[in-house]
Amino acid sequence: MNEEANKITNVDDIYDEVSDWHVNTGGIKIVAKRLAGRFRRLKWFGMSIWLVFFLGPYLRWNGAQAILFDLPNRQFNFFHITVYPQDIWMLSLTLLFFAILLAAVTSIAGRVFCGYFCFQTVWTDIYTLIEAKLEGNTPQKATKFNNSPWSFDKLVRKVTKHSLWLAIALLTGVSFAAWFTDAFKLWYDYFTLQAPLPAWIVLGMFTAGTYGFAGFMREQVCFWLCPYARLQGVMYDQDTILPSYDAERGEPRGKLKKGQHQQSKGSCVDCNVCVAVCPTGIDIRKGQQEGCITCGICIDACDSIMDKTQQPRGLIRYASYKELHHNAKTVPLYKRPRVIIYSLILLTALSGVIYGFANLSPTEFKVVHDRQPVFVRLSDGSIQNKYTVKLLNKTKEVMTLRFSIEGLEGATLHGLNEMTVEPGKVIPVTALVRVPDEQLNKSLVPIIFKGKVLTNSNITVRYKSMFIGPK
Amino acid sequence: MADNKNNPNQVSDTGHEWDGIKELNNPCPRWWLNSLWLSGLLVIVYFILYPSLPLVNESTKGLLGWTMIKEYKEDLAKVEAKRAPFEDKLAAMTAEEILADQEMLNYAIGSSKVLFGDNCAACHGTGGAPAEGAGYPNLSDDDWLFGGSVNDIMMSIAKGRAGMMPAHEKLLNTDEVDQLVKFVVDSSNGIQNEAGMALYTSKGCFACHGADAKGIKAMGSANLTDKIWRFSGDEDQIRHTILHGVNDASDPQTRVAVMPQWSEKLAIMLQVRADAIADDEDPNDIDWSDELEGDEGERLTETEIKKLAVYVHQFGGGQ
Known part of the structure; x- marks a missing residue:
């Protein structure tokens, strides 16, 4: 190193885009405000699909578990159908179907899976709900609670929170394992400590995974672990509708003073509610970004503010790039090549699976x-x-x-x-x-x-x- | 290292600058550095636990005492433990019982593949069919010179076999040899050859090959009337066999056809048992200490030979 080494440089002086470097790598804990609304209801609906995951293993059919991935005997039981490894091609087609379904839905309406169905989103939502109820539902209240000296009340709340988290994590683990072995016997084996080693390993991994991912890592998983955020760019096009901020209408943003009418300013009153409610803590007004799971919660938030300020709803709404930029005519769904191609693949895969199930050889x-x-x-x-x-x-x-x-x-x-x-x-x-x-x-x-x-x-x-x- | 927690966006500068691009001295992320140190630590732990440092005579042993051969032996023991019930059952069964039991038959066939490959396939070929012209008997056809029942096959393996045909170079003239060659070829093709048959009989060939030229099992002599040739169906090769014989020590050009003995002990036991049955005695009453010296050679165990007999028997369906 020469004598100039260790000279302190201010990075802001060198690069313009430095403000975009500041991403939350877990340093800031996101405490999203919860508001009721259309998209919140939609999210609850999407989340309820996961009840199948918890309840499915207890379905019985002819005295046996209706849906059972019987790995030791190398067979998959689905009601009266038994699928053997020889029919594995149907699994490939099923996986293909869901992979393409993901791409198709993403190209039409963005990360629908992320926003409404993904286990990371769903479990995190439940975990943060518990946390908000016990520790405060705004960042200010949460920080105050966490910085407060230890008291009996704080201890009770902390213990309750972690117990509930662990209970959900355990239930998740048991439910997962239950798809692979007789569910009722599994519960019995876990309680009598007779479960086989793989069952304990699955339980341990899922409990630790759920507790860690939903309890602590949360949106960080979406940012840095999940490849989908990085892939979304190739799945979107200018016709894809996404929760977007209508900058044309909103800018220049500014606080609304009482009694004053919007004249020179845009519709955005810079209330930051859209940021406060975001489960991943991003600012939708910066445009499309990898942290946006397109859950639409900010739409609910903005609409409520628009109502209060007597402005039309939809400053943040599901809109395509073309709609916002008026740069081209919107192409209807059935004329979009990628939608057509995806649909064809979906149809082929689905027909294959149906054919396979209808013609299972004995x-x-x-x-x-x-x-x-x-x-x-x-x-x-x-x-x-x-x-x-x-x-x-x-x-x-x-x-x-x-x-x-x-x-x-x-x-x-x-x-x-x-x-x-x-x-x-x-x-x-x-x-x-x-x-x-x-x-x-x-x-x-x-x-x-x-x-x-x-x-x-x-x-x-x-x-x-x-x-x-x-x- | 720059402390950019306390001074956001302030990092130390290496002082290098090319075309306006400055090289900064950003620190590695803490988690990354920690992983690096942990990896180093892992190496040390590994060195302590496992054999690691090569010394003059041998390496350090490591606290766990792990060795590759030990792991191999443990795995082998696991395989053997899994096979043990089958092996025990197999040892108690006769070869005929194995043939009748589909499950045990499948086990015997499956587990004999390596045994056959190690001991037999060098001559007889992987599937019991030797290379053409190699002069080894084909085990996958239906021609069994020494008998094709599974017990006969066991005896053949245990005892070994060496058929014997004397050289006839000094006993026959060229004309007679030609006539006999023609007789043998005709017989194989189902053509009556009266003159040849007369010569065959007068020269004493029938003593070994039988009056009907179909061979005698007890001697292992070849059946001359079927389509299978022990050595070759080529006329010159047939002539060679007649002139120089098989396993005739007096003729240096003789054909050598020796199957080694795989268990002297089992050969004796099978013989004694067969004799006892022939004499209407109970084979269970045999006093083996009278029959066996205790120093009989055993290249393969009785169970191994039994398995091999079953394996060979299914090549072509046996007899």
Whole structure:
């Protein structure tokens, strides 16, 4: 380092945009004011969807859990349907559906998921509700409470808050685990301390995660952990409607003096209520930014102020870039290429899943031709091929099958006649096929293995394999 | 380090400036530095707990006493513990019982793959089919010179096999050899060859290959009437077999066909048991201390041979 080192520089002198550098990295605790309104109601509605997460595992169907991700047995039970890993492609399509749904909704109406449905938003909202009730619902009250000396009242409030948080976190953990094992037995096992280790690990992780993320990290997760905030830019276009501040109408902002009429000033009275209610603590008037989860709470706040100041509502409203900037004509939904493409993908994925569920095979039947050796000449000159026949029974009943072969003249089946397979089990059996040499005039002949299920006359399994000979 | 908590936007300057761009000396974030120190600490903890420093003769042991081979052995023990019930059950079953029990058969086949690969596949090929022209018997067809029942196969593995055919170079003239070659080829193709049959009989071939030329199981002699060739169906190769024989020590050009013995002990036991049954005695009454010296070689255990016999039996369906 030279002698000039450690000279103190004021960054503001070097860069103009320095004021935008100041982001809240957790140093400022956001205490959002709660106001009633349209979007607040919408948020409650979105949040209520999560009741399914808590209550779903207790649904019963035919004496078993209706929806169960049975990992140890590698099956997914959905009412009377059982899905095996072989049908995993349906999961891919389901995931594709939801991924594209996210993109489609985002391109139409912004981060709807973030604002109304995301677990981070929902759990944080509940946690902050509890906190606000106990410690004060404005930043001033909260700071005063936290800076006050320890008293019995403060202790009770703190203990109550953390107990409630932990209770919700625990319930979240149990509810998650309950989707993967019998819910009622799980509760019993947790209370009798007999739950298996993975159940404890899941409970521990979800409790710690919920408590930490919703209790302490809150909007910081949206800012710095979640990739969605960073991806939103590629999902939006100028037709996307977002909660936006109408700067044209609002500026120049300024305080409204009593009795004075708005003349030279814009509609914004600079009351900062939109900032005070924001759960992520941003200022919507700065425009679109990564911290905005598009929950619309600021719209409610601004509308209430507009009502009070006898101005028309909608200074902050769901509006597209084009609408605010009058730079182009708004394109209707059905003419927007990305909406059309997203819809097509959604439709394809959904049809695939519906097709998959409607055509779930009761079995998985495979015939694998042995490669070492590909064929063997027997003492009478005939050619023998060896196959491994595998049958997975996906039904809930024991299955007995009788096998036969088709498609190759003179071929006889040996070593495989009848097979009994328990539900959910797969049995490999060696099958030998013999063909007299003179009846084989090609080196590769298709051969069909057919298994007729004796226990259920509706099911016949078929598999096309190949018979390989020397010619 | 600059204290930009107390002086917001004030950071120390390195004094470097290029084209108006100043290099500032912003400190690393505290959490990042802490992670760095913690990582360093982790290395020290790791060095204490695990083998780490290579010394002259061996490395430091570490407090945990962990070694790679120990972990391997523990994992192996876990696998073996999982297999133990099957192995115990298998040891108590006869080979025929295994063939009749689908679950145990699947286990035997699954667990014999490595056993076969390690001990047998070098000659017989991975699936029981050796490389063409290599001169090893094919285990996946239906021709069993020493018998194809699972018990016969067990005996073959335990005892080892070496068929014997004397060299006929000094016993037959060229014409006779040609005639016999033609007879053998015709027999395989199902063509009657009266003259050849007469020569076959008069030269004593029937003593080993049988009056009908179909071979004799007890001797392991080849069936000359089927489509399978122990060595080769090529006429020159057939001539070579007739002229120089198989395993005939007096002829340096003889074919060598020796299957090694895999368990002397089991071979004796199987023989004694078979003899006892033949004599209408109860095999359970055999006093093994009379029969076995106790120093018989055992390259594979009885259970291993049993598994291999089952495995080989299913290659082509056995007999």
